[in-house]
Amino acid sequence: MHNSQEAAMVIVGAGHVGGRTAQHLREAGWTGEIVLIGAEPALPYERPPLSKGVLTGAQTLAQTAILTPEACDAARITHWTGTVSAIHPMARQVSLSDGRSLAYRALLLATGGHARALSIPGADHPAVQALRTQTDAVALAPRLRPGAHVVLVGGGFIGLEVAASALAMGCRVTLLEGAPRLMGRAVPASVAERVLALHRRHGVDVRLGVVPRAFEAQGDGLTVHLTAGEPLQADAVVVGIGIEPATELARAAGLRTDRGIVVDRRLATSAAGVYAAGDVAEFPSPLSGLPIRQETWHNAETQARVAALNMLGGDETHASTAWFWSDQFDWQLQVSGEPALGVTTVQRPLADADAELNLYLDADGRIVGVSGCGPTSAVAKELKLARTLVERGVRSNAQTLADPAVKLKSLLSA
Ligand SMILES: Cc1cc2nc3c(=O)[nH]c(=O)nc-3n(C[C@H](O)[C@H](O)[C@H](O)COP(=O)(O)OP(=O)(O)OC[C@H]3O[C@@H](n4cnc5c(N)ncnc54)[C@H](O)[C@@H]3O)c2cc1C
Structure with a gap:
């Protein structure tokens, strides 16, 4: 399947999809080079524990690993830490911001998404953060001290999971959600009502229809000015208002993008030899054929396998049924x-x-x-x-x- 002249299988984004695709490529029989390029310092890991067990201490970071250094060595997966700054589909090359470049035989874009930031005064205060990466979780965990007041911005899954974890650590928790209900349209209103009641029963101060207006430094913590009600004194603020799919490389290279990088049933993009999978990919729904994007563990798992087989010349269809779970209390x-x-x-x-x-x-x-x-x-x-x-x-x-x-x-x- 490989001769020494052959270019590498290259994966941009060493997250869940990136790590699993690298493993599948090797398991499926690719004997040539596999280069996994990621902007984060860590090898690929699973993100779900970051808002759950990693914050409560029930899980260590090591337990979230998808690839360990030993597994990389054993499977001959080359991990480059760095940011890909451009892809060149005609030349079949990628360039990194540190000047390196690399030719590919097939390329996978597994770039996930960027946590959306608040654009209000004081949002750059060090105690205001998102929760997307291990680095974010490592910064947040020590702030969840007993008695600390944690303010969560956004009543989606991440905000709700962090609320439950912070409460388990003995914090006081306030959750702000601008909409009149929790979890947007991801679940029916009746489910959102039950989850709201659950959080209130446990003592989370959930405020619907309220968002922060500004953050102001105050001693070690900060004051959160709201659109309604008295300002809050907070020790930590976690912003969980969704992600923007990281489509920038694909867009700049002229690949078809819409609400994500547009792919077909094989996860192939509009450029020959370039695939996309995971949070960043917009794919045809196996049920309706309509374009959808999924931000779930299961989607990352199942698309990684399909992407790997198709990068090797296969004709696999992504046909797996969507599935998402969230643990709260x-x-x-x-x-x-x-x-x-x-x-x-x-x-x-x-x-x-x-x-x-x-x-x-x-x-x-x-x-x-x-x-x-x-x-x-x-x-x-x-x-x-x-x-x-x-x-x-x-x-x-x-x-x-x-x-x-x-x-x-x-x-x-x-
Ligand atoms: C806190 C948290 C809790 C979650 N809990 C659940 C849950 O309970 N259930 C569930 O189903 N799902 C959950 N998810 C969602 C799930 O983890 C994601 O859907 C999954 O991680 C997506 O994998 P991915 O590989 O597409 O993206 P990611 O895992 O985000 O990986 C993308 C990687 O690409 C890198 N990258 C981006 N651009 C570049 C570039 N130009 N150059 C180099 N590298 C780049 C990024 O740094 C990142 O490491 C959770 C997510 C988070 C953040």
């Missing part, structure tokens, strides 16, 4: 498939009154999405079954799905 929240494609929503009764499970049917009665939340012990099994129903494209109807006497498992074998 002793609850789990999950979304699988694409609830937005449903025309009928069925709420399935669960034994635990706090828990909720919704199934979404399209016009043909196909289960196209699931969303749910509740104490992990009470919902995990049903959510897994429901997700499998989506994966298998099972058809059903509202009456059956809403009947607690009908076991979801029975629909799988039907």
Whole structure:
């Protein structure tokens, strides 16, 4: 598969997708060079623990590793720390900002996204930060001291997870969300209501319809001026208002971009030999064919494999069902498939009154999405079954799905 003249498989972005793609390339039989170029100093690691176990001390950074130095050596994966400043699809080369350049046989853009920043006065205060990288988590963890007041900006998954972690560390927590509800449109309003009640029950001061106006340095901490209500004194502020997909290299090179780098079912971009995967890629939905982008662990895992096989000349389709989870306190929240494609929503009764499970049917009665939340012990099994129903494209109807006497498992074998 390789001769010494052959250019390398090059991956830009040594994050989740980058690390997993490098592994898959080797496992799939590529014997030539694999060069993984990443702007972060660390080898690829998983990000989900950064807002959960890494902040509470339940997980070490070492436990989040996707590739260790030993694994890189064993698989002969070359890791370059550096920032790619341009890609040249005609010449099949990448350039780095430190002057290095490299020829590629196939190129993967796995550049993820940049945490969105607030553009208000004082947002550059050192105690105001995002949470995207290990470096961010290492900066935040020591600020979560018992009694410290932590202010979270943004009521999305990251803000909510950090709220739960900060509370577990004995902090006082205020969460500001500009919208009238939590988690935007990622989950139905009923799920958002339950999660709001959960956080308030645990003592998080959740304020909806309120955003910070300015931050002002105050001793070791800062004052947070709000659009409504008295200013808050904070020891730490975490801004979790989403990411911007890192499309800049693709855009500058003239590749097709829209809400991400546009790829086809094979994760191929508009330039020959260039692929994109993970948070940065906008791909055709396996369910509807419409362009979607996913910012999830599962998407990173599954697209890495498809990208690797296609970089080697394969014809793999990214066909995996979307799946996302979030852990908050002793609850789990999950979304699988694409609830937005449903025309009928069925709420399935669960034994635990706090828990909720919704199934979404399209016009043909196909289960196209699931969303749910509740104490992990009470919902995990049903959510897994429901997700499998989506994966298998099972058809059903509202009456059956809403009947607690009908076991979801029975629909799988039907
Ligand atoms: C705190 C946190 C918690 C999360 N929790 C969950 C969860 O509970 N469940 C879930 O499903 N998902 C979760 N996610 C999402 C999941 O981690 C991401 O979807 C996944 O990391 C995406 O992988 P990626 O490889 O596309 O991007 P990333 O992992 O972000 O990797 C991109 C890498 O590319 C590098 N890069 C960018 N541009 C360049 C360049 N020009 N040159 C060199 N390098 C470059 C970046 O520095 C970065 O290291 C969480 C994410 C975060 C941040």
